[in-house]
Amino acid sequence: MKTGSSKKYCSILAALLATSNFFIAAAEAKHNSESSKTTNSTNSTNSSNSTHSSKSSKSLTDDIEKLENISYIPGQPNANDHAHLFSLYTPKAKAEKSFPLIIYVHGGGWTGRPTTIPRWVPDFVRKGYGVAIVYYRLAQEGIFSSQIEDLNTALRYFKGNADKLHIDANHIGLWGHSAGGHLVALMGASANSPALDIGGDKSISRDVQAVCDFSGPANLYDLGTKKYPQMEWDTVSPTSSLSLLLGGTAASQKARALEASPDTYVSPGDPPFLVMHGENDKVVPIEQSDDLVAALQKAGVDTTYIRLPHQGHDIEHGKNIETARKFFDKHLK
Numbered sequence: 460m461k462t463g464s465s466k467k468y469c470s471i472l473a474a475l476l477a478t479s480n481f482f483i484a485a486a487e488a489k490h491n492s493e494s495s496k497t498t499n500s501t502n503s504t505n506s507s508n509s510t511h512s513s514k515s516s517k518s519l520t521d522d523i524e525k526l527e528n529i530s531y532i533p534g535q536p537n538a539n540d541h542a543h544l545f546s547l548y549t550p551k552a553k554a555e556k557s558f559p560l561i562i563y564v565h566g567g568g569w570t571g572r573p574t575t576i577p578r579w580v581p582d583f584v585r586k587g588y589g590v591a592i593v594y595y596r597l598a599q600e601g602i603f604s605s606q607i608e609d610l611n612t613a614l615r616y617f618k619g620n621a622d623k624l625h626i627d628a629n630h631i632g633l634w635g636h637s638a639g640g641h642l643v644a645l646m647g648a649s650a651n652s653p654a655l656d657i658g659g660d661k662s663i664s665r666d667v668q669a670v671c672d673f674s675g676p677a678n679l680y681d682l683g684t685k686k687y688p689q690m691e692w693d694t695v696s697p698t699s700s701l702s703l704l705l706g707g708t709a710a711s712q713k714a715r716a717l718e719a720s721p722d723t724y725v726s727p728g729d730p731p732f733l734v735m736h737g738e739n740d741k742v743v744p745i746e747q748s749d750d751l752v753a754a755l756q757k758a759g760v761d762t763t764y765i766r767l768p769h770q771g772h773d774i775e776h777g778k779n780i781e782t783a784r785k786f787f788d789k790h791l792k
Contacts, residue, residue, distance in 0.1 A: 519548065519580075519581055520581075521551065522550070522551050522552070522585065523548055523549070523550065523551060523581060523584050523585075524548065524549045524550065524551045525546070525547075525548055526546065526547040526548075526549075526624075527546040527547075528544050528546060529544060529545055529546070529547070530543050530544060531543060531544070531545050531593070531612060531613040531616040531617075532612060532616075533616075541572065541594060542594060542595060542596040542597070542600055542609065543594065543595075543596075543609060543612075543613075544593075544594045545591050545592060545593045545594065545613055545616075546576070546591070546592045547589060547590070547591045547592075547624060547626075548576075548580055548581075548584045548589065548590045548591075548592075549584060549589040549590075549624070549625055549626070550584055550585070550587060550589075556625065557621065557622070557625050557626055557627040558587060558588055558589040558625060558626055558627060559587070559588055559589065559626075559627050559630035559631070559632070559787070559791035559792060560588070560589040560590075560591060560617060560626040560627065560630070560631045560632070561583065561588050561589070561590050561591070561631075561632045561633075561634055561787060561791075562591045562593055562613070562614065562617070562631065562632070562633050562634070562643075562667075563577060563580075563590060563591065563592050563593065563634050563635065563639070564593055564595070564610060564633065564634070564635035564639035564642050564643050565592070565594070565635070565636070565638075565639045566635065566636045566637030566638045566639040566640070566674075567597075567637070567638055567639075568637070568638055568692075568700040569597060569598040569606070569638045569700055569701075569703070569704045570597050570598050570599060570700045570703065571597070572594060572597065576592055577592075577775065579775075579780045579784075580592075582784075583784065586784070587792070588787070588791075589624070589625070589626045591613075591617060593610060593613045594609075595609035595610055595613075595642070596609055598700060598703040598704040599703060602703075602704060602705065602706040602715075603704050603705060603706075603715060603718070603719045604655065604657060604718065604719065606642055606704075607642065607645060607646065607649075607655055607657065607658070607719075608657045608658035609658060610642060610646055610658070611646070611655070611656075611657060611658035611659050611665055612658035612659035613659075614631070614646070614659070614665060614667070615658070615659030615660050615663040615665070616659060617631070618631070618663050618664075619659075619660055619663055629668070630668055630791045630792070631667045631668055631791075632667060632668060632669035632670070632671065632787050632790065632791050633646055633647055633667050633669070633670045633671065634670075634671040634673075634783065634787075635671075635672065635673065635675060636673040636674055636675070636774075636775050637673070637674050637675060637742070637743065637772065638675070638676075639673075639675070640672040640673050640674055640675020640676075641672075641675040641676045641677070641679075641721065642675075643670055643671070643672060643675070644670060644672045644675050644677060644721035644732070644734075644751065645719065645720075645721045645724070646665070646667070646670070647667060647670035647721075647729060647730050647732065648721045648722070648723075648724040648725050648726070648729055649665075649721075649724040650664070650665040650666050650667065650729070650730070651665075651666075651726065651728055652724045652726075654718065654724075655718075655724070666730070667730050668730055668731070668790050668791055669730055669731050669732075669733070669786065669787055669790035669791055670729075670730055670731070670732045670733070671732075671733045671735075671783050671786060671787070672732065672733070672734045672735070672748070672751075673735050673736075673774055673775055673779070673783075674735070674736050674737065674740060674742070674743050674748075674772055674773075674774055675721075675743065675747070675748070676720075676743050676747050677720060677721045677722045677747045677748060677750055677751035678717075678720045678721075678722050678723075678747060678750060678751075679701065679704075679705065679709060679716040679717075679719050679720050680709050680713055680716035680717050680720065681747070681750075682694050682701060682709065682743075682744075682747065683695055683699075683701050683702070683705070683708060683709025683710065683716060684709050684710050687744035687746065689739070689740075689741050689744070690741060690742070690744050691741040691742065692741070692742045692743070694709070695708065695709075695710075696708070704719070705719065721751060722750060722751050722754045725751075725754040725755055725757075725758050725760065726758055727758045727759050727760065729755065729758065729760045730760075730761075730790075731760070731761035731762070731763075731786075731790050732752075732755055732760060732761070732762045732763070733762075733763045733765075733782070733783065733786040734748050734751060734752050734755075734762065734763070734764045734765070735764075735765045735767060735774055735779055735782065735783075736748040736765075736766060736767065736774070737767045737769075737770030737771045737772060737773075737774050738766055738767060738768050738769070738770065739769060739770060739771045740770075740771050740772045741771060741772065742771075742772040743772060745766065748764070748766075752764040763786065765782065767779070
């Protein structure tokens with residue numbers, strides 16, 4: 460390898476490691492007040508080549524049906540394809556019953572995968588939900604729109620196999636945190652847009668009934684070009700994870716950055732949204748959620764917006780989880 464190429468490779472690798480470590484630190488930070496005693500499992504590990512174990516803060520006991528590390532691409536083997544796997548958890552005593560489904564999309568700066576499931580999963584399953592944890596291609600495995608293609612494929616897989624999986628195809632919600640929040644907001648806002656009608660069986664709709672966005676970016680062009688006073692995450696340099704996602708800096712890839720932005724697609728037919736964001740978030744500026752919510756409300760979309768005083772980027776804990784559950788109860792049950 461030439462010396463110049465070697466130096467460039469090392470620079471990119473170092474930047475990616477720094478970004479990953481930043482997200483790990485954010486996820487492990489202590490929360491203020493009640494939330495200071497709780498940690499988030501979803502971004503605790505950013506291994507790009509590992510699937511999760513079935514461990515969580517509450518064990519997945521025998522009353523929960525587990526279908527783990529299965530490919531959502533028909534005919535594709537399950538083994539060693541970390542980008543296209545899902546795990547599904549449903550109540551075990553299902554008989555002929557079908558359950559509303561929550562599809563959870565992980566964060567990690569578009570460059571990392573968790574190795575554990577969110578700690579809230581067992582409780583949600585015991586309250587009558589199916590919960591699917593879905594993986595997708597990371598930025599280093601494919602630039603945008605690879606991620607939305609994968610998630611659309613997964614969504615259509617669940618709908619097409621709803622009877623077999625004992626899930627209700629007409630009651631599906633999306634939930635994501637950070638990069639996952641960005642992707643679920645994009646899925647919900649673009650469900651009726653031909654521009655992102657990619658992935659899976661196109662005879663199956665991409666409609667969902669609810670979207671829960673925790674701390675997600677909404678305008679990737681602004682994220683990579685604007686200066687936000689409290690922001691500590693590098694989104695501007697050519698080696699940032701955002702640049703990796705876009706195939707270049709946001710400034711140089713404006714069209715793709717806007718194509719990847721949820722607020723580009725907001726329209727009156729969008730499903731209900733719950734948007735939650737910490738006011739002290741130094742990773743994704745809260746202004747990103749402010750702008751998304753303004754667009755949703757202008758379009759007349761049923762939108763609940765909760766700004767969280769004294770909380771940072773990691774908000775997937777405590778009362779915030781209960782707020783999400785009540786939102787899904789309202790729209791999926």
